[in-house]
Amino acid sequence: MASNTLMFRNLVISFLLVIVIGAxxxxxxxxxxxxxxxxxxxxxxxxxxxxxxxxxFSKHANVASFTMTVEISQDTPGxxxxxANLNSDCLKGAQLQVTVTxxxxxxxGSNPEGHNITLRGTLDKTGTLLKSTYxxxxxxxxxxxxxxxxxxxxKR
Numbered sequence: 443m444a445s446n447t448l449m450f451r452n453l454v455i456s457f458l459l460v461i462v463i464g465a466x467x468x469x470x471x472x473x474x475x476x477x478x479x480x481x482x483x484x485x486x487x488x489x490x491x492x493x494x495x496x497x498x499f500s501k502h503a504n505v506a507s508f509t510m511t512v513e514i515s516q517d518t519p520g521x522x523x524x525x526a527n528l529n530s531d532c533l534k535g536a537q538l539q540v541t542v543t544x545x546x547x548x549x550x551g552s553n554p555e556g557h558n559i560t561l562r563g564t565l566d567k568t569g570t571l572l573k574s575t576y577x578x579x580x581x582x583x584x585x586x587x588x589x590x591x592x593x594x595x596x597k598r
Contacts, residue, residue, distance in 0.1 A: 489569045490514050490522060490540060490547070498576055498593030505589050506531060512549065512595060514540055524549055526559070532580035532589055533557045547572055563595070570597040 495511040508530035517523050522540035526549070536559050538551035550560040563574025572595040579588055 489565075490542065491516060493598045494572065494595040495598060496572075496593050496595040498591055500589050500591040502589065502591075505591075507593075508532075510593075510595070512538065524551070526551070528559075530578070532578050533559055547574075549574075561595075571595075572597075 491514050493511065493513050495509065497507055497509050499507045508528055510526055510528045510530075512524045512526045514522055514524045522542065524538035524540050526536045526538055528534055528536070533553060536551045536553045536557070538549045538559075541548040541550075545565045546563075547565060548560065548562050550558070552558045558579045559576060561572075561574045561576045563572040565572055573592075574595065575590065575592045577588070577590040
């Protein structure tokens with residue numbers, strides 16, 4: 443009976459060692475960003491900083507295309523932010539928050555008047571072309587209450 447107890451105890455200790463060693467190896471192989479609680483996509487954040495520009499085309503025949511330039515940077519806590527300048531009848535500029543999940547990117551924000559724009563896109567493999575769709579919510583009293591379409595932003 444004593445040998446069964448000893449064998450069981452040794453088996454439990456061996457099992458616990460395997461778990462502990464495996465967990466510590468897994469921890470060591472985890473990227474530093476994941477250990478700090480940041481998403482692994484944050485490693486790509488630096489790739490997005492800089493100036494991006496492109497042309498966007500509305501789905502609506504009566505709405506003119508427009509150009510947009512976005513300057514993306516990181517604020518003090520490391521969050522990506524953007525400042526957009528648009529050549530649009532609906533919106534001239536906006537302050538943006540930038541969210542990255544893998545190759546998926548969302549730029550969303552507004553101007554002081556409360557007009558909003560959201561771009562949802564996918565980065566190409568080079569990380570320099572963002573193919574995206576947009577939705578713009580302008581003034582309810584203007585000609586551009588809501589507009590949507592697509593376009594590309596190219597990193598300069």
